[in-house]
Amino acid sequence: MGHGFAVIHPGLEEVVAAELAGFGIEGDVVPGGVRFSADAARVAMLTRAMRTPSQLLYELGSGTARSSDALGVLIRSLPWKEFLLPQAELKIEITSRASALRFKDTVSRALTAMIRDARKGAFVPDRGVRPRHVQVLQVRIVEDQVTVSLDAGGDLLHKRGWRTEAGRAPIRENLAACMLALAEWDGTDALYDPFCGAGTIPIEGALLAAGRPPFQGRGGFACDEWGKGKPVGGKPRSGGRPPPSAAPTRPPPKGTAVQMVFGSDHQAQAVATSVANARRAGVVVPFRLLDVAEIQPPAVVGTIVTNPPYGERLGVTVDEVYATFGRSLRERFGSWRVVFLAPDRRMALKVDERVERVVQFKNGGLSVGVWTYLA
Numbered sequence: 001m002g003h004g005f006a007v008i009h010p011g012l013e014e015v016v017a018a019e020l021a022g023f024g025i026e027g028d029v030v031p032g033g034v035r036f037s038a039d040a041a042r043v044a045m046l047t048r049a050m051r052t053p054s055q056l057l058y059e060l061g062s063g064t065a066r067s068s069d070a071l072g073v074l075i076r077s078l079p080w081k082e083f084l085l086p087q088a089e090l091k092i093e094i095t096s097r098a099s100a101l102r103f104k105d106t107v108s109r110a111l112t113a114m115i116r117d118a119r120k121g122a123f124v125p126d127r128g129v130r131p132r133h134v135q136v137l138q139v140r141i142v143e144d145q146v147t148v149s150l151d152a153g154g155d156l157l158h159k160r161g162w163r164t165e166a167g168r169a170p171i172r173e174n175l176a177a178c179m180l181a182l183a184e185w186d187g188t189d190a191l192y193d194p195f196c197g198a199g200t201i202p203i204e205g206a207l208l209a210a211g212r213p214p215f216q217g218r219g220g221f222a223c224d225e226w227g228k229g230k231p232v233g234g235k236p237r238s239g240g241r242p243p244p245s246a247a248p249t250r251p252p253p254k255g256t257a258v259q260m261v262f263g264s265d266h267q268a269q270a271v272a273t274s275v276a277n278a279r280r281a282g283v284v285v286p287f288r289l290l291d292v293a294e295i296q297p298p299a300v301v302g303t304i305v306t307n308p309p310y311g312e313r314l315g316v317t318v319d320e321v322y323a324t325f326g327r328s329l330r331e332r333f334g335s336w337r338v339v340f341l342a343p344d345r346r347m348a349l350k351v352d353e354r355v356e357r358v359v360q361f362k363n364g365g366l367s368v369g370v371w372t373y374l375a
Ligand SMILES: C[S@@+](CC[C@H](N)C(=O)[O-])C[C@H]1O[C@@H](n2cnc3c(N)ncnc32)[C@H](O)[C@@H]1O
Pocket: 166, 167, 169, 170, 171, 172, 194, 195, 196, 197, 198, 199, 200, 201, 264, 265, 266, 267, 270, 290, 291, 292, 293, 307, 308, 309, 310, 321
């Protein structure tokens, strides 16, 4: 049995661990992700089905290497034939810390030559067939311990396929999924985002509630190419062929209706973008043009999950927007649960003095908190 690694912004590791637990996988939480036992087929299945990680890696192998020769022995022992088509475009990302092999350019050149050599003549190239995905190889060298992993997605997993239009400050789709998980929203009550922007949170919610995969129109993943080579002898050191079929997804919770998901924004362009993105995702979400001062509860009880604006715009300070949001909730959203992003406690308190921080994480270098309270 090999290992997989689910990558996430530091601070949100437990959210990913909880989603993995839903697939029956107990992992080890480490800074920046969760490491777990899995073969290649399992990692490929998780790549197609999970909502919260930003990346899923499959570890091809690991070992100690203090010299290029030792690295060569490790590289030659890995199952390249199974995972890299001859025509695959290969990107190599190297990190090295406290190790003898510390010059990334040298290691990268040596690796490229070794991999080319290791897979040379290994299988017959399908001439004229271009790989659909780039294979990204991650090489991590820490205190001379080398871990070689393939990025199963080939591109970051927040790229779901349906959000081809976005506003000025869109939240990454997998972070929207993390917020829904932190809100413990599972589709059995109403969901409302009154600062919906490109519609990311409601659309992620609608797909979750419908039990549909988060990827709609993405095209595919690097792991779709795994196992398509024609190995000539030799077994992969671990793992196996990923199944060609798509991942199973959870059935929708009982009583779920996609119409329980709502969004609004005070910008007409944001509403139009949300509508277009929802159409591409194949979900029905009513999006309305509303200032947060005018919002009304679309159901008696429910959950607000949202990320209000940052920065200053149109002469209205963000402090005022947060305060107006809080006032609308106090006046009209009694019994709704509220989960929102705010850069710091001072801003969160503008919404309501009862707020509690659920988690703090780094987003694009900025620290941001997820806050909650009952309105
Ligand atoms: C950080 S963005 C939300 C991004 C969104 N989650 C997405 O993924 O695209 C904040 C949104 O709040 C909206 N907004 C700002 N002030 C508002 C107000 N007073 N009432 C309603 N919406 C407002 C902006 O138009 C913007 O779309």
